[in-house]
Amino acid sequence: MTTSIDETGLSRRSFLKGSGLAALGVTLVPLSALLVSPNAMAAKPFKTLSPATAKTLEKMARDIFPHDKLADPYYRQAIAPLDVEAGKNAATASLLADGVSALDASARQRYGRPYTAVAKEEDRVALLKAIESGPFFQKVRGNLVTGLYNNKALWPQFGYEGSSWEKGGYLHRGFDDIDWL
Amino acid sequence: MATQFRLDDDEVVVIVGSGAGGGTLANELAQKGVKCVVLEAGKHYQPDDFENDEWAMFNKISWLDKRISAGGWHHTKTYPNLPAWIVKGVGGSTIHWAGLALRFLPHDFRNKSTYGHVDGANLLDWPIGYDDLEPYYFRAEKKMGVAGTAASGLPLLPENNHYKVIAAGARKVGYKQIVRPMAINSQAYDGRPGCQQLGFCMQGCKMTAKWSTLYTEIPKALDTGRVELRPQSMVLKIEHDKSGKVTGVVYVDPHGHTQRQAARVVCVAGNSIESPRLLLNSASSLFPDGLANSSGQVGRNYLTHTTAAAVAIHQKPVHMYRGTALAAVISDEADPNPERGFFGGYHLEGLSLGLPYTAAFMKPGGWGRDVTSALEMYDHMSCVWVCGEDFAQEQNGVTLHPTEKDQYGLPVPIVSKTDHANDAAIRRHGLAQFRKVSEAVGATRVIDMPPYPASHNMGTNRMSAKARDGVVNKWGQAHDIKNLFISDGSQFTSSSAANPTLTIVALAIRQAEYIAGAMQRKEL
Numbered sequence: 001m002t003t004s005i006d007e008t009g010l011s012r013r014s015f016l017k018g019s020g021l022a023a024l025g026v027t028l029v030p031l032s033a034l035l036v037s038p039n040a041m042a043a044k045p046f047k048t049l050s051p052a053t054a055k056t057l058e059k060m061a062r063d064i065f066p067h068d069k070l071a072d073p074y075y076r077q078a079i080a081p082l083d084v085e086a087g088k089n090a091a092t093a094s095l096l097a098d099g100v101s102a103l104d105a106s107a108r109q110r111y112g113r114p115y116t117a118v119a120k121e122e123d124r125v126a127l128l129k130a131i132e133s134g135p136f137f138q139k140v141r142g143n144l145v146t147g148l149y150n151n152k153a154l155w156p157q158f159g160y161e162g163s164s165w166e167k168g169g170y171l172h173r174g175f176d177d178i179d180w181l
Numbered sequence: 182m183a184t185q186f187r188l189d190d191d192e193v194v195v196i197v198g199s200g201a202g203g204g205t206l207a208n209e210l211a212q213k214g215v216k217c218v219v220l221e222a223g224k225h226y227q228p229d230d231f232e233n234d235e236w237a238m239f240n241k242i243s244w245l246d247k248r249i250s251a252g253g254w255h256h257t258k259t260y261p262n263l264p265a266w267i268v269k270g271v272g273g274s275t276i277h278w279a280g281l282a283l284r285f286l287p288h289d290f291r292n293k294s295t296y297g298h299v300d301g302a303n304l305l306d307w308p309i310g311y312d313d314l315e316p317y318y319f320r321a322e323k324k325m326g327v328a329g330t331a332a333s334g335l336p337l338l339p340e341n342n343h344y345k346v347i348a349a350g351a352r353k354v355g356y357k358q359i360v361r362p363m364a365i366n367s368q369a370y371d372g373r374p375g376c377q378q379l380g381f382c383m384q385g386c387k388m389t390a391k392w393s394t395l396y397t398e399i400p401k402a403l404d405t406g407r408v409e410l411r412p413q414s415m416v417l418k419i420e421h422d423k424s425g426k427v428t429g430v431v432y433v434d435p436h437g438h439t440q441r442q443a444a445r446v447v448c449v450a451g452n453s454i455e456s457p458r459l460l461l462n463s464a465s466s467l468f469p470d471g472l473a474n475s476s477g478q479v480g481r482n483y484l485t486h487t488t489a490a491a492v493a494i495h496q497k498p499v500h501m502y503r504g505t506a507l508a509a510v511i512s513d514e515a516d517p518n519p520e521r522g523f524f525g526g527y528h529l530e531g532l533s534l535g536l537p538y539t540a541a542f543m544k545p546g547g548w549g550r551d552v553t554s555a556l557e558m559y560d561h562m563s564c565v566w567v568c569g570e571d572f573a574q575e576q577n578g579v580t581l582h583p584t585e586k587d588q589y590g591l592p593v594p595i596v597s598k599t600d601h602a603n604d605a606a607i608r609r610h611g612l613a614q615f616r617k618v619s620e621a622v623g624a625t626r627v628i629d630m631p632p633y634p635a636s637h638n639m640g641t642n643r644m645s646a647k648a649r650d651g652v653v654n655k656w657g658q659a660h661d662i663k664n665l666f667i668s669d670g671s672q673f674t675s676s677s678a679a680n681p682t683l684t685i686v687a688l689a690i691r692q693a694e695y696i697a698g699a700m701q702r703k704e705l
Contacts (some may be wrong), residue, residue, distance in 0.1 A: 064548045067557060125549060132548070141548055149540035149556070150236050159560025160502060160536035163233035165387045169377030170341075170503035178342040180497040181349045181622060 046083040048093055056100045057082065057140060059116045063124050064141055065148055067157075074154055078147035082140070092139070099136025103127060184406050186218050188442050193218045194696065195430050195444035197416045197459065200273020201685040202669035203450030204394025205324075207410075208402040209693030215700060217408045218442055219399075220432055222451070223270035225412040228396065231385035235537045238384035242276055244269040246587050248454065252577065253599035255631045259545045264596035265485075266634035267452055271412050272395025274452065274636065275682065279382050279507040279532060280391045282327045282364045283679035284318050287311035288517065292573075292675035295517060296524045301601055302572040303482055307674040308646040308655035317687035325364040325392040325686065326371055338367045341378060341504030346495065346563050346622060347531040348509040353621035354614075358512035364392040364683070365505060371397065378504035380533070414440075415589050418463040419447055419472055419665070427472070427665045433589055446696060446705050450668040450689075453483065453638035457579045457671060458594045460642070460652075473642070473659035478651050480579040483596070484640035484676040487527065487569035487604040489612050490630040492543060493619030494558045501533040501563055508533065514614065515678045523606035525570025526678045529615055532566040539564075543630055555628055563619065567611035568637070571676040572601045579641055598635075637681050642671040656695040657688060664705050668692055 046054050054076075061075040086093035100115075107115040107127055118124050131137045148154070155162055164170050186193050194210060196203045199221040207217045223242075232238055243266065250256040250264040267274045288295045290307040298304075322332035329337040338361060340348070348359045365382070368375040376390035389396045402408040413435035420441070421427045429443040449456045457480035461471040471479050501508070508531030515526040534542065536559050544552050577599060581592035616627045645651025648660035657672045659665040668689055670681045677684075699705040 065553050065556075066550055067553050069557075128548075141546075145541050146236060146537065150537045155536060158536050158556065159498065159500065161500075162535070164379050164381070164503075165233050169379040169388070171377040173503070174500065175341045175378040175380075175504040176339060176345070178345050178499065181345055 046080070048087040049083045049096065053097055053100045054079065054083070056103065056115055057096065059124070060103070060128065060140060061144055061148070063121060063128060065144055066121070069157060070154060074148065074151065077151060078144050079140070081147055082143055095136055095139060099131075099140075102136070103131065106130065183403065184409050186216065186409050188440060190216075191428070191443035192216060192445050193443070194446045194448060195220065195442055196448045196450060196668065197430065198222075198273060198450035198452065198455070198669060199271050199394060199399060199410065200268070200450065200452065200669065201275050201278075201394060201682045202689050203448065204272060204275065204398040204402075205686050205689035206448055206450065206668045206693050207408050208394075208398035209690050210697060211402040211405040211407045213693065213697040215407065215697050217402070218444075219402075219408060219410045220414040220416050220430065220442070221271050221273075221410065221412045222415040222455075223268070223273075223412065225271040225410070226276070226385070226395070228385065228387050228389055231381075231387040233379060233381040233384060233387065235384060235535045238381075242268045242270050242385065247585075247593050249582065249593060249595045250598075251595050252597035256598070256634065259631055260634045263634045264598070265452075265454055265638050266636045267638065270395075271399060271410065272393045275393040276385045276395055277383050277636065278393075278680075278682050280363045280365045280505070281507050281510065281530065281680045282322065282325060282362050282683040283510070283528070285311065285314075285677040285679050285684055286515065289675055289677035289679070290314075299524060299572060299603070301574060302603075303575040304573055305643070305645055305650055305674050308644055313655075314684070314687050314691070317691045318683065320690050321683055321686040322362075324397075324690075325683070326366050326373075327683070328361070328363045328365060328367040330362060333370065335367045335370055337361060338363055338365060338376060338505060341508060342499050343501040343504065343508035343531050343533050343563055346499050347511070347565070347618065350618035350620075350622040351509065351511050351529075354617050356511050356513045356618070360510050360512050361507070363505065363507065366390045373397075376505065380502045380504055380506065380535075382506040416451075416459060417589060417591060419449075419459065420463075421465065421467065421472070421662070423467075425467060425662055427662055446664045446666065446700070448666040448668040448692075448696075449642075452669055453641045453671040454579050454594055454596055456667060456669055457641040458581065458591075461579075461581055462591055468661075473652050473661045473665055475661050476645075476649050476651060478643060478645075480641050481575050481577070482573035482640045482643050483578040483598060483638070484571045484573060484673065485598060485635035486637045486676055486678070487567070487571045487600075487607045488632040488635070488637075489567040489608040490532075490542070490565060490633060491612055491615050492539065492555070492562045492564045492628050492630065493615070493624040494555060494626040494628075495561045495563065495619070496623050496625060498560045499563055500560055502535050506533050507531065511618070514611070521610055523603050523610065525572070525603065525607065527567055527569030527607050527611050528678050529611060529618070530566045530568055531563065533564055542633060543628060545631060555626065558626075563624075565615045566633075567608060567615070568678055568680060569604070569607040569611060570678045572603055573640060573643070573675065574599070574601055637670075637676070639670040639673040639676050639681055642667045643674045644672050645674065657692045658695075666692060666696065
């Protein structure tokens with residue numbers, strides 16, 4: 001028994017998405033990209049992304065998930081997987097390069113300067129808001145969800161301790177230490 | 182040497198799937214002397230393969246074959262190709278479940294009698310009542326080591342931080358029934374250790390304290406010498422003879438070769454998307470609408486529970502991730518009470534997320550300071566999941582895509598779900614109550630989250646007294662084909678407000694008795 005597309009209210013969008021994690025709006029970045037220390041990362045040039053593109057993506061990453069307590073290298077590290085993917089996939093490389101150009105163009109039109117030179121966060125956010133449903137923004141944001149928050153190096157800054165089995169779980173490490181109730 | 186059965190051995194019971202239904206059924210049948218072949222689509226992971234890492238395990242064990250979300254639910258936007266969050270692997274979704282083993286309530290089996298006619302819903306009473314299932318609930322609780330039950334004799338698990346903060350708030354707003362019947366060993370039981378509060382229950386319990394068929398029912402079944410487990414074996418179709426009796430299944434083996442296993446009886450336990458999909462894919466000239474589908478109800482009445490989630494940010498740290506993922510469960514709202522403005526009931530279940538999942542699920546697609554200011558308070562969060570009654574609606578269900586095929590060459594399943602007006606009312610009430618519970622202990626901010634992809638999938642091959650109303654009878658036996666059984670949650674007639682696993686296990690124990698008896702009497 002089959003049902004036609006119209007009967008199920010199936011959206012075209014469903015077809016355009018891949019399966020799995022992409023379906024969550026999340027890209028799982030390879031762990032290897034996150035194992036480098038932030039300082040080493042800061043010193044290491046990207047292979048595919050131009051310095052100007054990388055600089056814009058880094059700024060954009062901070063504007064998408066702004067954490068004042070996180071140093072720049074974490075954001076650089078968070079976009080590193082995009083450099084790796086751009087190196088393997090020409091479509092990604094042009095999506096990113098074209099996306100950055102378009103973002104700079106709209107920044108120049110509105111504020112007379114490229115995106116990274118727009119001083120106020122709220123102005124940059126307004127520029128991003130205008131493109132948030134587009135593929136460029138979605139690509140960058142989807143990568144950041146794991147590029148940033150799946151980076152074990154920054155978990156301590158959020159009070160998350162992660163893997164516990166190798167330490168005997170949390171049974172003797174504060175699983176019931178709440179003292180303010 | 183592991184037992185092996187010949188492909189042409191037509192005395193075996195073939196079980197499709199090895200989760201709560203299939204894994205339990207295999208062991209129960211084997212203990213009664215019945216020979217079984219278990220075909221499992223996924224790989225055979227071991228606890229050594231489990232990592233305390235949310236995304237790593239998501240990628241390793243989730244059922245990620247393409248599915249399409251359709252209908253009016255939120256998932257068409259948030260999770261267009263991941264309507265359900267279930268496992269592809271030996272042990273099925275018992276690897277991923279959080280371990281909450283709630284019984285259904287007596288009225289849950291009398292869905293239609295309790296609520297009468299509800300516009301837009303396709304309610305029906307189960308052909309069995311609570312009393313029929315009660316002894317099997319007891320046996321399931323004993324088997325699974327459910328903490329705090331008479332059946333297991335195990336004490337409750339200790340209260341972790343997340344439990345304490347939710348329970349304290351619940352008591353302040355007057356809730357009384359704060360429970361946690363968990364199928365997680367509170368001390369060593371059945372050859373498995375007591376829980377050490379790892380906090381990664383849903384990534385596969387690495388210390389095997391949480392019940393999963395992977396390391397309980399399945400090895401016990403294999404130890405009898407009467408069961409053969411074939412992992413990475415995806416069943417494509419069920420075959421039948423001229424009389425309409427099923428005779429075997431066609432599957433793809435780990436090497437990509439198509440095989441045919443003969444069978445005396447076939448039991449389908451592939452969870453509520455794959456099970457009806459297999460029946461639909463088995464359409465033949467004798468059964469043009471799919472097997473066991475004379476009622477037209479195969480793939481219909483898809484139930485997921487009415488769900489919602491929220492995080493609360495407290496003034497001081499909670500560290501919700503330390504310890505069992507499922508914390509306090511508030512049961513006071515589970516009984517029906519129409520004065521609240523909706524039918525049915527719900528549970529408020531404290532369910533923790535790690536930072537990586539919180540970032541992904543708190544506000545899918547979200548960004549900016551609104552999101553990051555909350556995430557910076559991650560260690561001050563508590564998190565709840567609303568698990569409410571979901572009413573059967575005929576148009577909610579699983580159909581086959583007309584053209585698109587998956588890696589096995591099978592039509593991609595379209596999983597369609599549209600809320601009933603009742604669902605929205607339950608969700609609103611549940612989220613409002615969680616807000617009160619959280620604010621009662623001083624929470625400063627509560628953020629409502631959209632439902633996660635569905636982990637509770639039920640109802641697509643439902644039980645019915647009459648053949649015209651459903652797919653299987655009170656034993657899970659197809660109305661149309663006597664040697665074909667449904668052995669998973671797809672046989673549920675109603676969802677209740679209780680997590681489904683305990684009821685799936687109880688039904689599997691009961692079904693095994695019936696099948697073994699009927700085989701002995703030569704009725705099968």
